[in-house]
Amino acid sequence: MGDAPDPLRFDAAAARRIDEIYATDDVVAQRRAVIAALAPVPGERVLDLGCGPGYLAAEIAALVGPGGRVHGIDTSDSMLAIAAARARPPGAAPVELGTGDALAVPLPDGAVDAVVCTQVYEYVDDMPAALAEARRVLAPGGRLVVLDTDWDSIVWRSRDDARMARVLAAWDEHLAHRDLPRLLPQLLREAGFALADARVVPILNVGHRRATYSGGMMELIAGFVPGRRGVDAAEAAAWSADLVSMGDDYFFSLCRYLFTAVR
Template identity: 60%
Template structure:
């Protein structure tokens, strides 16, 4: 997908849904951040997680966010900082997962949320995350296995076609099932794995899946024989399900420790 200004703002809105607010809480709990730690957030998006982590590491720590989208960086930089003296400084800059603009061993913690499934060379990206972590530092990775999706539809065949086309926006729609081995090869020991289900029962506009409908509707027309009319009918069907609407999707959270050189 192209993260232009309109897409970036629409994506930022999904970060305020109860689903993703709860996801960030789970990430923070899994990290066990300590005062004074140095944190890097790869693919920092609108900056909500970076600023929340800055409050946890306190003024003695540091938080850096990197993102490939200048539009997302602009949004992150306008997110209100915590009151002075209670939070670590937060800096946002352009950067890619495979070429991080930091020296070796710069960080105690690296977080990567919904990023690696977009990266063609995940092994290289993990090696780069290992490079910027100190020995014993922690890496948290969260990605979706899109084979876990359950989405009620009045036309199941059309739903399958739409979701198959949607998979094309990712380098690997099923990445979590490979992550343990990839982490080991990159010099990490996996210490924690858990599943974070997203569940929306009954249609509501302020849910993750309601926002997802818009992204899919913009991406899939013209792919696998789907027309704009097909996709409009697909989206309209979902919205009109009302209380019978049902969506579930699993995201998988990994925490791993960087092994010594």
């Protein structure tokens, strides 16, 4: 399904910035929607596939309690280090963290009751294989919760629309699928899942603040795009400065899509 992306490099600095973005009100609200869809209950075994800085894994651990278990895997050692330091309340389930990816989950067949995967599959080129792997580690009747972005849904005000288009085209190079949500119902069905629910999870930022999803992502984007699609460092800096200078007139909107499927 296309060429493999040129991925973001989650070194220690990038991992810290992602950690800050995950603490914003925008992503906290997104996490509430994911947990509502997952609906974890005490005693369940849950895999957080691509756990990042560990916020979701920690919250799930509190909900499944001491009789449950949470597995968190990620490809980034920097992310796993942040996740390992994430505080969990008394009575939370153990959280086992380790290196792995969507195509090679280090768990046996039928090991978990639920798999949750947020903002990961859009980076995975071979989605049929990834969904087969998720199905493999799920017990019969287990559920898969997926959240991903359709990047065609982005609305980002700029004083230079042509420059915005160039920057976003360069940003697309970190993705395997810029439009994965529209394909997921078919992909899930072909992988042997029954789709139980689908809904939209929007992000809206009006007025510029660094402590928002888009305010944080600006820095990651500006660091990634130079040298791609004809965008250089000066243009990336000008793009970012223009957005910051809009102040109260700043506008950003993006739609993510949340799917619940049953094995």
